[in-house]
Amino acid sequence: MSQATSATPPIVSLRGVHKYYGTYHALRGVDLDIGSGEFFSLLGPSGCGKTTLLRTIAGFEDISQGTLLLSGQDMRGVPANKRPTNMVFQSYAIFPHLTVAENVAFGLRRRRDLDKRAKGALVDEALEMAGLDGFGPRAAHALSGGQRQRVALARALILKPKVLLLDEPLSALDKKLREQMQNELRRLQRHVGITFILVTHDQEEALIMSDRIAVMFEGEIAQLADPQTLYRRPLSRRVANFIGTMNFLPARVNGDMLDIAGLGRATVKPDQAPGGMPSGDGHIGIRPETMSILFEGDATPAQTANGKVVELAYYGDMTYYDVLLDDTETPVTVSMKNLVGRRVLERGDRARISWDERSLVVFS
Template sequence: MKPLIELTGVQKFYGDYHALRDIDLTINEGEFFSLLGPSGCGKTTLLRTIAGFEGVSEGSVMIGGKDMDGVSANLRPTNMVFQSYAIFPHLTVAENVAFGLRKRKDIAKSDRPAMVEDALKMVGLAGYGDRAAHALSGGQRQRVALARALILKPKVLLLDEPLSALDKKMREQMQVELIRLQRHVGITFILVTHDQEEALVMSDRIAVMFEGEIGQLDDPETLYRRPKSKRVAEFIGKMNFLPAEVTSASDVIALDVAGLGKCEVPQEQAPGGATVGSGVVGIRPESLGILFEGETTDRQLVDAVVDEVVYYGDMTYYDVRIAGVEEPITISMKNMIGRPVLDKDDQTQVIWDARALVVMP
């Protein structure tokens, strides 16, 4: 992929507050890229520095090989969809979409209606041009905001938590629509979100941010399966953490894991590095299992007692206690016909596999 946006040594201060800390980042042409992190981590500030709404205290922002220092937001090849959508309620849908064309002297007025209709068709609102903007649903207003941004054909579309105001079902539907739209138009999308699932579903790559820094930058599968730190692992989905003693950290890492015992894993299962001494091992709930009556397994087993049961219909989450571990560990199991749901205090056995372990500092 060809780099489109390059940030080098970007720092941002608000007085004594250090909002962005030495950010080095490259985003490619045609990429769906996400900035993910908790509130106050700097992800929206970083997006606004790319857009030109915020200047940088130090460092550089390059877009398309050109330094953006001193280039105002309206002259950058970017457009932004805000969290609030910023739809003008007194205008029609078509007037909202055409709003950005008003100052474009290179586009004839006679060409604008066709451009508006093409933009509305692109976002699934063909025929809505005469509709009053204030009469639209939340999902429709979001589509209007997208059409208004895309009609100017930017190189980069910046999305500042655009789905946060929608209900769960509409949010999931719009996630799929945004993926399809990005593939159709082929331009770079940069999404800011605090929703881990949203970022995992939609992104080619994700930068996880904490306190103005990038904690890890990877594709969704690597982030989920091989987090480099406990902090990243805690933020991306659910994970169990078990104390462990690293007894050897050569080509193969030898471990003694609390509750599970001794095992060996390859270096790739320690993406953040491993050293001899005390450490932590992470394992996802779906990587563990429960051995039900009549079932067999060739994986390792450990005795356990059910501490809590949470039934979700398609899934059941079990908190179980195993000897040698202070806190219960969580296991997620797919509910299947003929498979019972265990009760609190039931005796059982937990299935585990060393290939699912992630060793962390």
């Protein structure tokens, strides 16, 4: 189920990597293998060490302890300019004194094997790939955010790196453009087949784009998995909370039998406790979309619970209800699609909820 290792031989390999800034412990023993051609994301809140890890791979930070291999070669003491990686910076770092074409061609100076025409052809090819046809002669300082990002991409990809590092490349763009660039980046990655390592704090972005995701907290990898596993089988409540929304309810655990506050009895399979099955007091996690509110005429499923709507948020396509289940203290969130003919409940209404024990995740 969980893919802790990549299918292809690793192109990036970290073993026991620590990084200190003075007394601050930024990376606390990171072990990681990233495969060739993978779209890999480092996801976590700000200050979790994800950018430090990326800069370590790029060669802008040296590691205090541990080893870093890039395609099998130890990178200790190898400066950024000698590494087979290229980076798309958060600020894009477009050279303001150069044109778009000169920016893209920047890294080609050292390619003595290419004459001016061959370089020009490569630049045109890279500009086309990044969707910047005809932008070559433009001054770099006159570009929009999206265009700057494309220049940064073309400038990095023209060098055909083994690994492309992207440091929150979409965070400066507005929502529409960001969604468009997410698709484009994914398509581009499949097209060029280069390993992409993306740093992001946006869990949705990571889920949409990545083959695998490493969730980081406080300098450590909390979970490393593909998007579906990460969403369905989070290892801890903290990971579960960071990836989407999850409701937590206290539960008494006895083997595979649970007695959940507000929901009642349930039986779970061992893989529903990815972090290990607790015994005695524990918690269950349940996603808002795996529960639903029963309306008149709906068939009555096996597992139901009763409660009261204490708050609701109407999103147009969806309504999010906060329902306080009977005999519990904190409400759970239930999301409902606003289908044709389905009414929207009001605050204070009684609600009957259906749920399914197969969607539960058990935590300690």
